[in-house]
Every structure is written in structure tokens, then in C-alpha cells.
Amino acid sequence: MDNKTGTPVTVIGLGLMGQALAGAFLRAGHLTTVWNRTASKADQLVADGARLAPTVGAALKAGSVAVICVTDYHAVRELLGASELDGTTLVNLTSGDSAQAREAARWAEERGARYVDGAIMAVPPAVGTAEATILHSGPEADFEAHRSTLDALGTVTYLGADHGLASLYDVAGLAMMWSVLNAWLQGTALLRTAGVDAAAYAPFARQIAAGVAEWLPGYAEQIDSGSFPAEVSALETDVRAMAHLIEESEAVGVNAELPRLIKAIADRSVAAGHGGEQYPVLIEEFGTPHGN
Structure with a gap:
């Protein structure tokens, strides 16, 4: 698919994960607009066909859905606080806890945005493949309206209406991961x-x-x-x-x-x-x- 004809999507935040998200959208043929504080991080994406927005506000207006992946939830509010959010659909894939996710949802919805929280259970190189599990929680209608676009990121999973569920599943998964690894290390130490x-x-x-x-x-x-x-x-x-x-x-x-x-x-x-x-x-x- 030509990347100038796909569903328009915006990615805000171009750390390693944000770059991977934008790259996955581009490869899937989506018209992809990006924004980052340090504009040079968008250079390769622009060379691959992305559009660099001059401001966060312009980036939000360019896509039918805006995916944001930044340092923390404080940064989300700091970046979006001065922008017009009314009518915007935000999919926040920033790492945080369940209380932060629920508060971010209230904050966004008070400003007229539709808000879906999420968690990425993958390393950046896996984004865009079936091995990347992307968890989502929030109003089902808002998620389903953009599921076909979000499918570009990997195996997308909807957990329920509670915005905090994605964060809770994220840490529950980490508990499993560390517990299995620690048990293996205990056994390995014994056998050595x-x-x-x-x-x-x-x-x-x-x-x-x-x-x-x-x-x-x-x-x-x-x-x-x-x-x-x-x-x-x-x-x-x-x-x-x-x-x-x-x-x-x-x-x-x-x-x-x-x-x-x-x-x-x-x-x-x-x-x-x-x-x-x-x-x-x-x-x-x-x-x-x-x-x-």
C-alpha cells in the first residue's frame, strides 16, 4: 500500500519505541505524521515517508488517531496540555501505573478527547510483528474504531473498559517474567x-x-x-x-x-x-x- 493513501496516524514521541511504532505504521501503508522535541530523531522516518509536524497541535490534527509514547505520564500532560484535544482520539502507550492511566483518561476526557490506554509487551525491534503484544484498555468503541490501524503494531489485545487494565496486565506480566527467571537462576546456582x-x-x-x-x-x-x-x-x-x-x-x-x-x-x-x-x-x- 502506498504510504500516502493509508489511514492517517500520528506518533508523538520518537525514542527508540516511538520510532519503532512510527516505522510499523509506515510499513503498513499508513500516512504517518510524527513529532518529537528533538526534531532530528525524525530524520530517518521522514526519509522513509513520514511527515514531520512543526508543533504538537499540528501533529494531533494530522491523524485520525494519535499514538503517544514518551517518558512518563507527566510528560504526556506537559506535551499535550496547551493543545486542542476536543475530538482527538489518543492512544497512550507510555509506561505507567494503573492509577496514572485512569487519571490520564479523566484528564483527556475533560478536554474532549477519546482516550485509550495501552502497554507494549515487546522490545522495539519486535514492533510491527506478531511477536509484539500490544495491550489496550478503555472504551471499547474507541478502540474498535481504530483497531485496523493499531493492528500494524503487532498482536493487539483489548482488555476491557477500565483504563487501568493495560498497566495492571503489564506489571502482572513482569511479575511472571521475573519469577520464572529468578526460579531458573536459583536452580542454575544449585546445579553449578x-x-x-x-x-x-x-x-x-x-x-x-x-x-x-x-x-x-x-x-x-x-x-x-x-x-x-x-x-x-x-x-x-x-x-x-x-x-x-x-x-x-x-x-x-x-x-x-x-x-x-x-x-x-x-x-x-x-x-x-x-x-x-x-x-x-x-x-x-x-x-x-x-x-x-
């Missing part, structure tokens, strides 16, 4: 004491991670129903295995902070009378600030 290298352990670790992932739908049913029958293993049995992991780590000189933390959480649940229930009962501990 016996001369097993990380590459040799990785396939087994991947198999375990994939197997545990298969448990999630059933465990989710228990959490949603509030009932945790010990169909596989009781928590008190798991706690004994946790103690074994701690003992083994300490015996071979490996840091045991992570398994001690996990056991401390489980111990509180057992003390509260949940030892005979299944592992997902720990949701009560994760859902309550420690010490409350």
Missing part, C-alpha cells in the same frame, strides 16, 4: 555447585516451567471459586519441600533468600489454618499487604 552448566539445565527447567503453566487454568478456577481442595498436593506438604530447598541451598553455599521468602509466605497461610488446602490458597497472602 555440582559442575552442571546453565545450558545443560535449561532444557529441563523449560520442561518444568511449561508443565507448571498447564496447571494455571485449573488453579484459576479454584481462586475464582474461593475453594482450594488438595487435589494434587496439600500446602503443608509443599512447605516441607520448601524447607528441603532451603536446606539444600544452604548446604551447598547457594543464596537461600528466595526460597526462604516463599516459605515464609506459605508458613503464614498454614498458621492461618490452610495447610490442608492446595497451593492457590496463597492468593489470600498475595492479596494482603504483609503485616495487615
